[in-house]
Amino acid sequence: MWSVRNVTARAVRAAGLLASAAALAFAGGVAGAGAAVADSPSPSAGASEGGDAAKGPTEAGTSFRTATPIALDQRATASASTGDYLYWVLPADTGQRVTVKAKVTLPETARHGAATWQLDVYDGLRRRQACQYGVTTKAAAKDAGTVELSCTLRTVRGWAEQWANDPLPGNYYIRLTVVGLSQEDLGQPVQTEVVASATDTGGAQAVDGKLSAPLVPGAGTASPTPQPSASAQQQAAEGAPDGGWSSGRWSDRWVWTAVGGVLAALAGVGGYRMTRGSGRPAHLPPGA
Amino acid sequence: MITRTISKRITRRRLAAGVCGLLAAMTVGLSPTPASAGEPVPGAAPKVELTLDVSGSMRARDIDGQSRMAAAKQAFNEVLDAVPKDVQLGIRTLGATYPGDDRQVGCKDTKLLYPVGPLDRTEAKTAVATLAPTGWTPIGPALQAAAEDLKGGDGQRRIVLITDGEDTCQPLDPCQVARDIAAQGIHLTVDTLGLLPDAKTRSQLSCIAEATGGTYTSVQHTNQLRDRVHQLVDRTAHRVATPVKVQGAAECASAPELKPGLYNDREKFAEHRWYRVDVKPGQELRASVSIGADRAVNNDYGVLLRASTQHGREIVRGSEAGDGRTDVVSTGLRYAKSEVASSDDAAKDAPETVCLQVSNSFAAGPSVKTEPGLPVELAVDLVDGPHNASDVASFGLGRGWWLLGALVVAGFLGGLVWGWISRWRITVWRTN
Numbered sequence: 001m002w003s004v005r006n007v008t009a010r011a012v013r014a015a016g017l018l019a020s021a022a023a024l025a026f027a028g029g030v031a032g033a034g035a036a037v038a039d040s041p042s043p044s045a046g047a048s049e050g051g052d053a054a055k056g057p058t059e060a061g062t063s064f065r066t067a068t069p070i071a072l073d074q075r076a077t078a079s080a081s082t083g084d085y086l087y088w089v090l091p092a093d094t095g096q097r098v099t100v101k102a103k104v105t106l107p108e109t110a111r112h113g114a115a116t117w118q119l120d121v122y123d124g125l126r127r128r129q130a131c132q133y134g135v136t137t138k139a140a141a142k143d144a145g146t147v148e149l150s151c152t153l154r155t156v157r158g159w160a161e162q163w164a165n166d167p168l169p170g171n172y173y174i175r176l177t178v179v180g181l182s183q184e185d186l187g188q189p190v191q192t193e194v195v196a197s198a199t200d201t202g203g204a205q206a207v208d209g210k211l212s213a214p215l216v217p218g219a220g221t222a223s224p225t226p227q228p229s230a231s232a233q234q235q236a237a238e239g240a241p242d243g244g245w246s247s248g249r250w251s252d253r254w255v256w257t258a259v260g261g262v263l264a265a266l267a268g269v270g271g272y273r274m275t276r277g278s279g280r281p282a283h284l285p286p287g288a
Numbered sequence: 289m290i291t292r293t294i295s296k297r298i299t300r301r302r303l304a305a306g307v308c309g310l311l312a313a314m315t316v317g318l319s320p321t322p323a324s325a326g327e328p329v330p331g332a333a334p335k336v337e338l339t340l341d342v343s344g345s346m347r348a349r350d351i352d353g354q355s356r357m358a359a360a361k362q363a364f365n366e367v368l369d370a371v372p373k374d375v376q377l378g379i380r381t382l383g384a385t386y387p388g389d390d391r392q393v394g395c396k397d398t399k400l401l402y403p404v405g406p407l408d409r410t411e412a413k414t415a416v417a418t419l420a421p422t423g424w425t426p427i428g429p430a431l432q433a434a435a436e437d438l439k440g441g442d443g444q445r446r447i448v449l450i451t452d453g454e455d456t457c458q459p460l461d462p463c464q465v466a467r468d469i470a471a472q473g474i475h476l477t478v479d480t481l482g483l484l485p486d487a488k489t490r491s492q493l494s495c496i497a498e499a500t501g502g503t504y505t506s507v508q509h510t511n512q513l514r515d516r517v518h519q520l521v522d523r524t525a526h527r528v529a530t531p532v533k534v535q536g537a538a539e540c541a542s543a544p545e546l547k548p549g550l551y552n553d554r555e556k557f558a559e560h561r562w563y564r565v566d567v568k569p570g571q572e573l574r575a576s577v578s579i580g581a582d583r584a585v586n587n588d589y590g591v592l593l594r595a596s597t598q599h600g601r602e603i604v605r606g607s608e609a610g611d612g613r614t615d616v617v618s619t620g621l622r623y624a625k626s627e628v629a630s631s632d633d634a635a636k637d638a639p640e641t642v643c644l645q646v647s648n649s650f651a652a653g654p655s656v657k658t659e660p661g662l663p664v665e666l667a668v669d670l671v672d673g674p675h676n677a678s679d680v681a682s683f684g685l686g687r688g689w690w691l692l693g694a695l696v697v698a699g700f701l702g703g704l705v706w707g708w709i710s711r712w713r714i715t716v717w718r719t720n
Contacts, residue, residue: 059519063501064578064618064665065528065550079515081505083494085615109508125620126576126667128608159677162572162604162622179613186494187482187506189516203687209677212572218529220548220574220671253685260692264699271703275711 060086060176060192064126064217067173071242072098075195082107082115082181082188088174091214091241092167094158094248095205096198099134102176104147105191106140113182115140119149124170124215129153137179149176155201158248159209169245170215172196206251214245332443334524335376335404337434338364338517341451343383346421346483348452352510356452356483357421363514364416368409370518372525378404378437379412382430382451383423394424395457398433425453428460431496435469435476445476446502446524448517452483454492463495464657467582470500471554471660473533477502479520481513499582501615501663531665536561540598540643546668553646554661555579560592560647565668566639569628572673576620577606579648580663584656590649591617595642603642609649616665617648624673644668 056074061067067087070076076088092098102119116139121129134150153167160166176192213219340360351359364379371377379402386397401419402412431447438445455462466478479502480493494504503520507513531552537543543562555561567573577593590609596602606619623642630636650662678684 059523062503062523063615065531066523066526079519081503081516084503122618123620125574125606125622126578126618127606127620128618158682159674162624177613177615183487183490184485186490187485187504189505189512203682203685206682206685206687207677208679208682208684210675212672212674215574217576217667218548218550218669220669249683251682251685253682253687256687256691257685260686260695263692264695264702267696267699268703268706271700271705272707272710273703275704275707 056195057088060088060194063087064122064173070194070196072096072196072198075193077191077193079189079191081186082178082190083186085175085177086192088194089171090174090196091216091245092153092156092169092172092198093214093241093246094156094169095201095203095246095251097153097155097201098172098196098198099150099152100174100194100196101148101150102174103193104140104149104176105193106145106147107185107188107190109188111142111182111188112184114142114180115147115178115182115185116180117147117149118177118179119151120175121151121153122173122175123167124172124217126173127165129165129167129172139180155205157205157207159207159211168211168215169248170211170219171217203251203253203256206253210248332527332530333374333376333441334444334446334527335378335438335441336446336448336521336524337378337380337404337437338367339380339382339430339434339447339449340364340401340419341383341425341427341449341453341483342381342419342421343423343425343451343453343456344387344421345425345453351483351508351513354510355421357419359510359513360450360483361416361419362510363517365413366514367517367521368407368412368416371407371409371521375407375521375525376404377407377412377521378402379415380430380434380437381419382426384419386423388423391424391457395426396429397423398426398430400433400437404437424456425451426457427451427455427462427492427496428457428465431462431465431469431478435472435474438476439474442475442530444524444526444528444530445474446520447476447478448481448520449478449493449496450481450483450507450513450517451493452489454488463492463499466496467499467657467660470582470663473552475530476500479503479505481505481507481516483507483513495583501580501582534563534666536563536646536664538562540564540596540600540645543643546644546666548668548670551666551668553664553666555646555648555664556658556661557650557652558648559661560645561664563644563646563666563668565642565644565670567623567625567642567670568637568639569625570673572622572624572671573642574620574622574667574669574671575606575644576618576667577646578616578618578665579646579650580616580665581614581650582663584652586651586653587611589614589617589651591619592645592647592649593619593621594645594647595621595623596645598641598643620667624676626673 054074056070056076057068058077059068060078062085067089070088070090078086080086100121104117118137123129131151132154133152136149136151138147138149140147156167156169160168174194346357347355349355381401382398384399386394401415434447469476478496478500480497482489482493485506497504505516529550531550534544534551534553536553540562543564545564565573579591588611592607594602594605604621604623606621608617608619610617625640628636646664
């Protein structure tokens with residue numbers, strides 16, 4: 001998987017090597033894009049605080065309905081009791097591969113046994129999502145100070161068949177809880193921390209087709225007629241990614257195909273010229 | 289790391305704008321997110337009732353060197369100072385008035401110290417200050433009374449139960465009381481805080497919490513008690529969508545018809561229930577279901593959500609299974625009804641009735657009560673159908689070195705052929 005940048009860089013190199021005209025056309029495209037950079041919307045205030053992951057909410061929800069919305073690259077913290085089910089919800093858009101990392105700081109008081117912590121990720125339809133990599137369940141020894149869990153989801157695609165469980169653009173719920181512990185340790189205070197980041201997979205995963213609305217709870221009811229009962233939290237979650245949901249029209253496949261077209265044209269000109277020799281013979285008089 | 293990701297995203301956006309001229313995408317980016325308009329909804333004021341144990345055992349001095357009662361009072365004072373303004377708060381005591389030995393009387397000893405309503409801090413604090421550890425620990429009756437206090441309105445409700453011991457008023461099982469309260473469908477959560485870390489208290493309090501989707505905390509320090517109560521009161525202030533009560537039927541024909549929204553129901557062990565949703569052509573049905581494990585259930589469990597036609601043909605299903613400790617087990621499905629090609633307008637827009645079947649494969653030991661059933665939360669949504677793919681790749685576009693190579697070869701061959709044809713034509717023209 002390449003990032004868009006890598007791909008464009010490679011594409012530029014290839015184009016430069018193969019045909020200068022193609023490279024020019026492509027560079028023109030990039031430069032034009034560059035001009036648009038200046039007025040592009042600044043990333044959200046939370047993210048622009050920079051440094052390490054920006055500070056996020058300090059609370060977590062306790063169910064799907066009450067899940068606390070977080071943004072990508074936001075460090076959400078929550079103090080909780082051992083045994084609580086903690087929920088956060090984050091937006092993931094087409095082409096993103098989301099990695100969720102969680103860290104649990106266990107109570108300092110003497111514990112009675114090992115504790116097994118688990119991180120689960122569910123999509124907007126509350127379907128459990130598989131993790132490609134990462135440790136989602138981990139046992140912490142009796143004297144361990146922290147437990148770290150992570151889960152890398154599959155790449156979010158723009159469309160999937162309705163029978164498929166593929167990750168689709170929309171909300172993703174993170175659930176963090178202890179799944180195994182000795183009863184004496186129930187209710188002890190813990191500190192939890194969750195951060196989700198995403199890498200862009202570029203056009204390799206760009207598919208045709210598109211959902212009419214991202215998988216967000218209440219997507220059909222909330223947008224045309226805002227329901228009075230719709231919560232502020234839920235609405236915040238709906239607005240989700242910085243700059244809104246992507247239209248799904250753009251992928252680097254446009255660049256590849258356009259460069260391919262230019263190269264094909266140049267090759268065509270080259271082929272044509274080959275059949276014509278090196279041009280009109282010099283000894284022929286004009287008009288002959 | 290962030291900057292890189294952001295710049296990547298920006299690059300993508302820029303490219304989009306620059307190459308395709310999709311400046312519209314930028315305006316989308318600039319437009320504010322759907323306002324988190326926290327406008328108060330009439331009748332939906334969140335309510336919370338702090339239920340404090342004032343039984344004799346609260347005299348024990350084992351929390352940061354002071355008595356449990358003193359710790360609770362101190363925590364209450366600090367919490368009362370910081371109650372969010374739209375939260376209606378009440379305080380109930382248990383075991384505060386009757387010091388005697390008569391169990392009958394002692395087990396009815398629960399009193400509303402401060403009624404649920406807009407908070408007058410001074411008044412509430414004065415009321416708390418008068419408390420002295422006295423009597424029995426009637427948790428069950430106190431929960432029932434607290435649920436009664438919180439009736440009315442349709443906002444979030446929460447009981448915060450602070451106690452130092454198990455219920456002394458058997459046979460009324462407070463855990464069963466809590467489950468019954470939750471089954472009334474009044475969106476009530478009981479969060480419990482135990483001041484004594486012994487096994488009986490813990491199992492009883494965590495059972496109460498589990499039965500209502502609440503939390504259990506074991507308290508050892510005053511500041512821990514304060515922070516936790518404060519956190520719980522704050523949580524109540526967050527507005528959440530409240531589900532509507534519905535009762536599924538045993539078969540699709542008599543099932544209730546659901547509009548898009550959030551519903552709750554109860555389902556017994558290994559039972560299934562049917563609901564109906566009307567889906568018009570060109571619409572997509574999205575349904576999710578969560579079944580809660582609100583009591584001690586067997587280790588392995590599952591949930592199945594099926595969409596089928598009225599004639600019983602299964603269209604699509606979502607299923608999930610798991611094992612071990614869990615709060616809910618959830619699944620969901622999508623069903624996009626395709627447009628009907630018909631000249632008849634009525635037939636074109638005629639909705640299809642989709643039957644939704646929610647079944648669970650929870651089980652429990654013989655000692656576990658099966659009434660009321662497990663809590664079911666069902667979310668139904670109808671959106672416009674997806675734009676289906678005519679080709680796997682985005683707009684049928686290509687990508688990669690093979691594509692470039694193929695295009696170059698094809699272009700070159702095309703050029704050659706074109707060149708030969710034009711040469712041949714010139715030759716023909718010359719000879720003529």
